[in-house]
Amino acid sequence: MSETSQNWRELAALPGGVAVTDLDALWHSSEPVRAEDILGEWKGSAFQTGHPLCRALARSRWYGKTFVSLAEAKPLICRAEDGTLFSDTALGGGGEASLWNIEFRGEVTATMVYDARPVFDHFKKLDDVTLMGIMNGRPDLVLADGQHFYFLLERA
Numbered sequence: 686m687s688e689t690s691q692n693w694r695e696l697a698a699l700p701g702g703v704a705v706t707d708l709d710a711l712w713h714s715s716e717p718v719r720a721e722d723i724l725g726e727w728k729g730s731a732f733q734t735g736h737p738l739c740r741a742l743a744r745s746r747w748y749g750k751t752f753v754s755l756a757e758a759k760p761l762i763c764r765a766e767d768g769t770l771f772s773d774t775a776l777g778g779g780g781e782a783s784l785w786n787i788e789f790r791g792e793v794t795a796t797m798v799y800d801a802r803p804v805f806d807h808f809k810k811l812d813d814v815t816l817m818g819i820m821n822g823r824p825d826l827v828l829a830d831g832q833h834f835y836f837l838l839e840r841a
């Protein structure tokens with residue numbers, strides 16, 4: 686197991702949550718990924734940083750994301766009361782998303798661009814089946830006390 690792979694597992698498992706500075710260091714040490722290489726279904730989870738989206742996504746029963754093609758991405762796959770999965774377009778502001786290769790923090794990496802909101806999810810590779818995500822965009826929509834939302838995606 687690589688050092689980066691081991692590090693993210695330890696950070697995700699911290700019972701008291703994880704510091705954003707540790708996640709920024711993990712992001713910096715991780716490998717960019719191409720949009721065309723992440724197509725498929727992904728199960729999501731939040732790094733517990735205290736960001737309000739950690740609680741909001743749990744309440745919405747967020748399951749993960751599905752990247753059907755570069756032009757069709759489903760950012761908010763949620764679990765219904767009956768256990769089925771669905772794309773919650775209302776939660777996403779009335780739309781879904783697309784995938785692009787966009788520069789973020791000095792590197793070009795896979796980025797999901799929301800259709801209905803000025804929001805971007807940037808991704809980097811942690812290992813062969815795991816991505817780290819950072820939600821970016823208009824500050825009043827994505828930042829909490831100046832901090833981004835950090836999350837994980839694992840191939841479903």
